[in-house]
Amino acid sequence: MSLINISNLTFAYDGSYDNIIQQASFQLDTDWKLGFIGRNGKGKTTFLKLLLGQYDYSGKISANVEFDYFPYEVADEQLITMEVIDEVCGPYQQWELVRELSLLQVDDEVLWRSFGTLSHGERTKVLLAALFLKSGHFLLIDEPTNHLDREARELVCNYLNKKKGFILVSHDRFLLDNCVDHILSFNKSDIQVCKGNFSSWWENKDRRDNFELARHEKLQKDIKQLGASARRMADWSDQVEKTKVDTKNSGLKVDKGYVGHKAAKMMKHATAVANRREAAIEEKSRLLKNIDSSDSLKIHPLTFHTSKLLELENVSIFYEGRTACQQVRFSLQQGERISLKGKNGSGKSSLFKLICGEPLCFKGNFRRESQLKVSYVPQDSSFLRGSLTDYARESQIDESLFKTILRKLDFSRVQFEKDMADYSGGQKKKVLMAKSLCEQAHLYIWDEPLNYVDVISRMQIEELLLSYAPTLLFVEHDSVFCEKIATRQIEL
Structure with missing residues (x-):
């Protein structure tokens, strides 16, 4: 056991007038399993990079331990996975690697495939196994479960629960409740360290x-x-x-x-x-300086003249030379909130694209009401560029309402002046969500809307959906969110 001491830590990016971290002082134990939470843009990833020594800062960070960051960047994805592991962790015993992979239920055969051919889940598990081979290192694990299906999330959660000596940045309440024993919280006006999991922290x-x-x-x-x-x-x-x-x-x-x-x-x-x-x-x-704003959101769903909005009978989709999904069968009634489940690669996003009108090759019977208005939140947000004003105009939504929703999702006004390309992953997702909430639609289709989005914003969105009950078809791997929101679940 050793301690990480933070004293009067202050940091701001070059050209910025505001400090992201201001006169922070606290202490961490390297034996802890530490959950790290905070609103998007509050400096969580920045703090990890300060621990890694990547930025200059004022104040003091002292630690008698080496830090390693996850996800590790693989420069050449054509490398064999075993070669990637060798680069990540240096000397190790082969049996140790086999042990770690077995805990994560990863087949040894992935070691001899090129890293680029691995799925998101396989990459996450392999790199976690490699990082935990390093003895005496304190791991900085930054949102490991984004894009992972629920089964993979549970595996990662069980794996981390058996480990110690890490900081875990996550917005997944299931993960934070089941594999951490302390919480580091970057709040609105201070930083708090406390014993317990997310639920105990939230209750306090x-x-x-x-x-x-x-x-x-x-x-x-x-x-x-x-x-x-x-x-x-x-x-x-x-x-x-x-x-x-x-x-x-x-x-x-x-x-x-x-x-x-x-x-x-x-x-x-x-x-x-x-x-x-x-x-x-x-x-x-x-008082009230540390109370996070969580103003109620609003949505204005339209009512359709028939109860059944769409129906699929034995639909198989063929996408980019492969079969994306086979024999899918379900219908969607007005007022339902359907959670579409399935492992990564099972064709969920392809189904959404078909329903939204993309010209995909498919077999089977697919019927969608011709006058149906759909609001779509895609999984990918990397295309966002330019100003919010231009984006609102191009999307034909009310700019004032759009920015009001973003303010309620904890956007500061200074963010309105920035290029969206410079936003964090969570902020980009909020832009897509805010656009959808501005749109009047009969059906809302959201593809992994909560990736990178902070916990408090997730709770705001839950409250919104339960209050206004729009017709919703969604994919989301946050098990707590799905249990609260879905009226029905369909597994591919």
């Missing part, structure tokens, strides 16, 4: 937020009452002064001692009220 956060909101409401009432009291004091003071003037003009003798004593007493009381009001305002200003 919810309790703390509710306390702050109740305290904030009480202080608002106190400030209002103290303000009224101060105004009454001012009125009384004016009346005392007025008695001086009135008695002087009327020729009456004034008891100056009494009036002076009364004025001094009122002044003392007024000063005390003012001090209490300022103290209440100052305390109120310290």
Whole structure:
């Protein structure tokens, strides 16, 4: 066991006016299984790169351990997988590699295939196995389960649960609840380290937020009452002064001692009220700074004139010279929220493209209502370029509504001025989601909408779907999200 000490850490990218990390100080134990959470753009990946020494910073990072980052970048994907493993972890015993691969249920035959031919799941498992062969290293694991199907996610979760000595960046609540024992949270205005999993952290956060909101409401009432009291004091003071003037003009003798004593007493009381009001305002200003904005989202689904929107009977799709899926059979009724399940490569995205009207080669019977309006969120977001304003205009959506939704999804206004190509993966996904929420449609088709999207935003989207109940066909590997949202599941 050793400690990683962070002291007064501050970092900002060149040309940026805002610090991503500001005067951060905390301590981590290298024996921990540490879940790392925070809103998109809060600096999680940046912090990992600071630990790796990739950026200059002010403050101090001290550790008696070497760091390794996942996912490891493979420069030449034509290399045999065994050669890639040799590059990643250096000297190791062959039996150790076999042991790690067996824990992840990876067949030894992948070792002799070129790395580029492996699926996303196989690549993730092989590189995790290679990284955990390094003894004495602290692993920085950055969102390992994106694009993995649920079965692969559970395997990775079980594997990590048996390990220790890592930081895991993830937005998957199932993963964070089942394979970590501490949480590092980059919050709105501070950084928090606590013992437990995501659910215990969220429960404590919810309790703390509710306390702050109740305290904030009480202080608002106190400030209002103290303000009224101060105004009454001012009125009384004016009346005392007025008695001086009135008695002087009327020729009456004034008891100056009494009036002076009364004025001094009122002044003392007024000063005390003012001090209490300022103290209440100052305390109120310290509250709510760490409560993440999670304003309710809205969607405006259209109602179709028939209940059945589409139907597939024994549909097989042939895509890029291969069979993408075979003998698919289901129908979609208005108001349903169907989760399409299946391993990576089982043809889910191809089905979505067919339903959205792409000219794919298929056999079987496929019927879709001709006047059906569909809003589609694709799996890939790498094509996003240019400004949000131009994107809203090209997509024929209301720019003001579009940006309002992004603000509710925790976009800062400074992000509106940036090129979308510079956004993080989570921010790009939010752009696609916000566009879809702006569109009035009979059917919403979302292909892995939550990849890279932070936990709080996932909860906002869950609340939206449960409140407005649009007709939805989606693929998502977040098991918690699927259990809450899907009215029916179909497995390919």
